[in-house]
Amino acid sequence: MPSFDAILIGGGTNGLACAARLAMKGRRVVVLEAGAEVGGGAGSREFAPGYVAPSLAHTTRGLDARVVAGMDLARHGLVFHPALPTVVLGPEPLTVQRGKTSGPDAAAYAALMARLGEFARVLAPFRALTPPRLTTTGNEWGRLARLGLGIRALGKAEFREFLRMILINIADVAEDELSDDRLKGLLAFDATLGAWLGPRSPNSLILLLNQLAIGPDTLMPKGGMAAVAQAMARAAEAAGVHLRCNATVARVVVEGERAVGVELTSGEVIRAETVVSAISPRLTFQQLVGPRHLDAGFFARVSHIRSRGAVAKLHLALSGAPGVPDLRARMVVAPSVRAVEEAFNPVKYGEVPKAPVLEFVLPSAFEAGVAPEGHHVLSANVQFAPHAPKAALAAARTEMLENTLAVLEAHVPGLRGLVVGAEMLMPQDIEARFGMVGGNWHHGELAVEQMLFLRPLREAAQYATPVAGLFLAGAGSHPGGGINGAAGWNAAERVLAHG
Numbered sequence: 281m282p283s284f285d286a287i288l289i290g291g292g293t294n295g296l297a298c299a300a301r302l303a304m305k306g307r308r309v310v311v312l313e314a315g316a317e318v319g320g321g322a323g324s325r326e327f328a329p330g331y332v333a334p335s336l337a338h339t340t341r342g343l344d345a346r347v348v349a350g351m352d353l354a355r356h357g358l359v360f361h362p363a364l365p366t367v368v369l370g371p372e373p374l375t376v377q378r379g380k381t382s383g384p385d386a387a388a389y390a391a392l393m394a395r396l397g398e399f400a401r402v403l404a405p406f407r408a409l410t411p412p413r414l415t416t417t418g419n420e421w422g423r424l425a426r427l428g429l430g431i432r433a434l435g436k437a438e439f440r441e442f443l444r445m446i447l448i449n450i451a452d453v454a455e456d457e458l459s460d461d462r463l464k465g466l467l468a469f470d471a472t473l474g475a476w477l478g479p480r481s482p483n484s485l486i487l488l489l490n491q492l493a494i495g496p497d498t499l500m501p502k503g504g505m506a507a508v509a510q511a512m513a514r515a516a517e518a519a520g521v522h523l524r525c526n527a528t529v530a531r532v533v534v535e536g537e538r539a540v541g542v543e544l545t546s547g548e549v550i551r552a553e554t555v556v557s558a559i560s561p562r563l564t565f566q567q568l569v570g571p572r573h574l575d576a577g578f579f580a581r582v583s584h585i586r587s588r589g590a591v592a593k594l595h596l597a598l599s600g601a602p603g604v605p606d607l608r609a610r611m612v613v614a615p616s617v618r619a620v621e622e623a624f625n626p627v628k629y630g631e632v633p634k635a636p637v638l639e640f641v642l643p644s645a646f647e648a649g650v651a652p653e654g655h656h657v658l659s660a661n662v663q664f665a666p667h668a669p670k671a672a673l674a675a676a677r678t679e680m681l682e683n684t685l686a687v688l689e690a691h692v693p694g695l696r697g698l699v700v701g702a703e704m705l706m707p708q709d710i711e712a713r714f715g716m717v718g719g720n721w722h723h724g725e726l727a728v729e730q731m732l733f734l735r736p737l738r739e740a741a742q743y744a745t746p747v748a749g750l751f752l753a754g755a756g757s758h759p760g761g762g763i764n765g766a767a768g769w770n771a772a773e774r775v776l777a778h779g
């Protein structure tokens with residue numbers, strides 16, 4: 281076994297980005313991935329014989345520009361299809377792309393999205409920033425202040441509007457600016473996707489801005505979402521990273537209050553000067569490090585990191601093409617703000633919503649070979665699903681599937697008759713299969729009280745942790761999840777800065 285300078289725990293897209301960056305700077309790096317393949321949420325799976333679906337993520341808003349350029353992902357085979365339009369399904373479907381749409385609200389929607397796009401543009405640089413320590417002065421705050429100046433450059437009136445809007449909820453913004461329920465429902469859905477809040481919850485607008493800051497488009501790579509991880513894996517290996525799959529880390533080895541390596545479930549111990557965990561922060565501290573090596577107060581705060589997932593994953597095997605307006609679009613079923621709010625309310629009490637809201641794509645319309653000839657695969661992100669159902673998990677899963685199929689049938693008549701296989705993953709299933717605590721999209725809720733210098737916790741917000749030599753690099757760190765690699769890249773920069 282060769283020796284390594286750094287061990288990456290978890291071969292998701294953040295782990296791969298971090299590993300590649302470290303290797304490019306001359307570190308000898310090994311990635312230890314529990315699964316049979318790297319990719320994490322950006323993988324693919326045969327969920328029914330002959331039908332292959334994205335494991336979790338089915339589109340991306342775009343990868344971090346530093347990751348794309350630094351890993352030269354185009355050279356390693358990553359190419360995207362043209363950006364997908366969004367079709368809001370309903371009695372009169374509405375197509376939306378990059379702020380452009382038709383109907384009575386076309387001009388108001390374009391103006392609103394232009395303004396939100398401008399706000400997102402000034403927020404985008406925050407994503408590449410190591411959050412400053414609350415207690416320090418000097419350089420770090422200086423960088424934050426410079427970014428703040430970017431916001432001030434919006435001009436006085438827009439700056440005031442920016443401050444007003446980031447504090448309010450998406451429902452109020454949608455109601456104030458638009459009249460078309462289809463557009464209001466779409467905004468409410470997009471702002472809350474992956475979050476544990478409804479459109480009337482405070483701060484829901486900032487989550488939409490964060491998504492727009494990643495990118496304005498919905499993108500599907502050629503070869504499916506797993507192609508992102510495959511290109512990253514090729515780039516990492518080209519940089520000298522050693523990838524090991526079927527290697528589950530059981531614990532971080534700590535000696536003299538310093539992380540010095542890891543022990544696999546097989547009992548094998550691998551040592552390195554630096555250990556970087558690109559899995560959930562709660563799992564990292566609670567299971568891999570353990571209370572013995574952590575301050576009691578910090579350990580208690582780890583268990584308070586909120587990590588409630590509310591997205592269920594539906595995969596359908598279809599015997600033919602569903603009757604949707606555009607097979608190569610992202611379809612959204614979110615008829616109004618109220619519909620999104622009413623889908624959220626029951627999950628607060630561990631119940632399954634009667635009428636979930638959802639987005640779906642048909643990966644089979646983009647790639648041959650993921651379904652038998654003439655058949656299709658439907659991949660949906662369904663909101664909201666209880667992370668701790670009051671009923672038994674199996675009963676909640678059945679109810680979620682039944683209610684989602686009823687919603688789909690109402691919007692795509694005849695769809696049920698095409699279903700030859702179905703898989704519904706509840707947040708608990710996602711936790712068990714992917715190690716995402718609570719099934720949460722971001723490995724820990726992305727909410728104002730868990731953002732920037734509070735993500736995942738004040739003591740670990742700069743990617744370094746209270747255990748010397750141990751760093752975090754996954755979605756649970758700033759700037760959160762999604763398939764983009766930003767957290768992993770930021771973490772690598774921090775490891776390198778530590779020398």
Ligand SMILES: Cc1cc2nc3c(=O)[nH]c(=O)nc-3n(C[C@H](O)[C@H](O)[C@H](O)COP(=O)(O)OP(=O)(O)OC[C@H]3O[C@@H](n4cnc5c(N)ncnc54)[C@H](O)[C@@H]3O)c2cc1C
Binds near residue numbers: 289315661754
């Ligand atoms: C239902 C659902 C749908 C989603 N849809 C989208 C979408 O359409 N678009 C989008 O951009 N994002 C989507 N996301 C979010 C996205 O999947 C995650 O934010 C993203 O995968 C996080 O990347 P990561 O590299 O930080 O972690 P992960 O992708 O979770 O990767 C972590 C890796 O660590 C491995 N691991 C865990 N424990 C260990 C261990 N002990 N030892 C070794 N390896 C270990 C896991 O096997 C995994 O491969 C979705 C999330 C959910 C829950």
